[in-house]
Amino acid sequence: xxxxxxxxxxxxxxxxxxxxxxxxxxxxxxxxxxxxxxxxxxxxxxxxxxxxxxxxxxxxxxxxxxxxxxxxxxxxxxxxxxxxxxxxxxxxxxxxxxxxxxxxxx
Amino acid sequence: xxxxxxxxxxxxxxxxxxxxxxxxxxxxxxxxxxxxxxxxxxxxxxxxxxxxxxxxxxxxxxxxxxxxxxxxxxxxxxxxxxxxxxxxxxxxxxxxxxxxxxxxxxxxxxxxxxxxxxxxxxxxxxxxxxxxxxxxxxxxxxxxxxxxxxxxxxxxxxxxxxxxxxxxxxxxxxxxxxxxxxxxxxxxxxxxxxxxxxxxxxxxxxxxxxxxxxxxxxxxxxxxxxxxxxxxxxxxxxxxxxxxxxxxxxxxxxxxxxxxxxxxxxxxxxxxxxxxxxxxxxxxxxxxxxxxxxxxxxxxxxxxxxxxxxxxxxxxxxxxxxxxxxxxxxxxxxxxxxxxx
Numbered sequence: 084x085x086x087x088x089x090x091x092x093x094x095x096x097x098x099x100x101x102x103x104x105x106x107x108x109x110x111x112x113x114x115x116x117x118x119x120x121x122x123x124x125x126x127x128x129x130x131x132x133x134x135x136x137x138x139x140x141x142x143x144x145x146x147x148x149x150x151x152x153x154x155x156x157x158x159x160x161x162x163x164x165x166x167x168x169x170x171x172x173x174x175x176x177x178x179x180x181x182x183x184x185x186x187x188x189x
Numbered sequence: 190x191x192x193x194x195x196x197x198x199x200x201x202x203x204x205x206x207x208x209x210x211x212x213x214x215x216x217x218x219x220x221x222x223x224x225x226x227x228x229x230x231x232x233x234x235x236x237x238x239x240x241x242x243x244x245x246x247x248x249x250x251x252x253x254x255x256x257x258x259x260x261x262x263x264x265x266x267x268x269x270x271x272x273x274x275x276x277x278x279x280x281x282x283x284x285x286x287x288x289x290x291x292x293x294x295x296x297x298x299x300x301x302x303x304x305x306x307x308x309x310x311x312x313x314x315x316x317x318x319x320x321x322x323x324x325x326x327x328x329x330x331x332x333x334x335x336x337x338x339x340x341x342x343x344x345x346x347x348x349x350x351x352x353x354x355x356x357x358x359x360x361x362x363x364x365x366x367x368x369x370x371x372x373x374x375x376x377x378x379x380x381x382x383x384x385x386x387x388x389x390x391x392x393x394x395x396x397x398x399x400x401x402x403x404x405x406x407x408x409x410x411x412x413x414x415x416x417x418x419x420x421x422x423x424x425x426x427x428x429x430x431x432x433x434x435x436x437x438x439x440x441x442x443x444x445x446x447x448x449x450x451x452x453x454x455x456x457x458x459x460x461x462x463x464x465x466x467x468x469x470x471x472x473x474x475x476x477x478x479x480x481x482x483x484x485x486x487x488x489x490x491x492x493x494x495x496x497x498x499x500x501x502x503x504x505x506x507x508x509x510x511x512x513x514x515x516x517x518x519x520x521x522x523x524x525x526x527x528x529x530x
Binding site: 123 | 233373375437440
């Protein structure tokens with residue numbers, strides 16, 4: 084198990100034990116983190132699981148692939164730290180990861 | 190007066206469940222017309238994930254959304270369903286003779302014994318970009334599609350997005366509009382490389398403007414747009430414009446069906462689990478759009494619902510006929526309908 088934290092827009096912090104190989108989006112849905120809609124169910128087809136990766140974690144998480152970058156065009160208030168949480172897979176070196184939920188999904 | 194199209198069943202939505210309903214209804218000699226907002230069959234399977242594999246279709250260890258759609262189209266072809274694409278169902282009423290009338294935004298009327306709502310997550314509609322106050326300009330200065338190019342003649346046009354729609358309309362409207370500025374949040378595009386190259390060439394020639402950034406605000410009054418604020422990597426700029434065309438993809442909304450008076454449960458249509466009938470007898474809801482205790486949004490659940498709904502529809506359409514349950518494996522009459530006898 085890897086510990087990850089999701090911070091809702093109102094500041095509520097959800098500390099979650101996540102299974103390696105699961106996506107950050109799946110953990111958000113399982114723990115009812117508000118603001119993550121994941122309309123398409125994780126197919127990288129909707130941009131409604133948009134998160135901001137905490138500055139400290141940007142390098143470890145890495146940058147989006149081309150398809151995810153395309154999908155981010157549909158998200159609201161996209162920043163350099165933006166990712167779709169369905170495309171971030173939990174792994175050992177992400178232990179302690181923090182992501183922030185934006186004000187709204189598109 | 191429009192002459193109504195007379196049929197047995199109107200199916201709203203041509204996704205996998207709507208398509209399979211044609212098969213089940215067809216086995217019982219019920220003719221279907223399907224209405225869909227998209228320009229082709231398949232619903233979410235075709236629009237959201239045509240190339241993504243699906244792993245839980247019985248007997249298909251792996252099949253893509255598009256392949257599933259193609260197979261269903263092949264399977265239902267013996268029943269010659271009639272498709273009406275690029276249309277949204279707007280009107281609905283019960284007629285004095287007990288049948289239903291369904292109207293589309295193209296003005297067509299359908300009369301049917303039963304209506305099957307197989308609308309999935311709702312109808313695909315253009316996504317509204319997250320710009321404060323944009324609603325006030327919709328329909329007067331902000332448009333989500335181009336119906337007639339002439340409407341943009343001699344206008345200062347702002348096009349937002351990085352896909353094919355945004356690029357195609359930038360290229361096509363440039364000769365018509367007074368000015369065209371394309372805004373996209375990055376210098377990479379989803380659109381076809383050829384269109385992107387053409388766009389950059391036009392920009393070199395000074396025929397269009399291109400800004401990297403996101404629209405954060407609109408200026409104007411009484412629905413008349415005057416300028417847009419663009420937040421880019423180097424801060425905010427203002428671009429004068431009186432027409433804006435945002436292309437931010439599609440989202441799903443229940444749409445006018447929400448106003449039919451059907452009982453709902455969290456934006457889904459409540460049905461029973463014997464007939465999958467809504468609170469209006471004769472109106473059914475199958476697939477992701479319906480809700481009942483224990484509901485799972487699976488394609489296979491929708492297929493099951495279509496089969497059970499068919500039994501109820503048959504009783505409504507042909508109350509005098511005895512319902513005989515048969516298997517396609519052995520029934521010569523079903524095989525005749527399928528064209529294999």
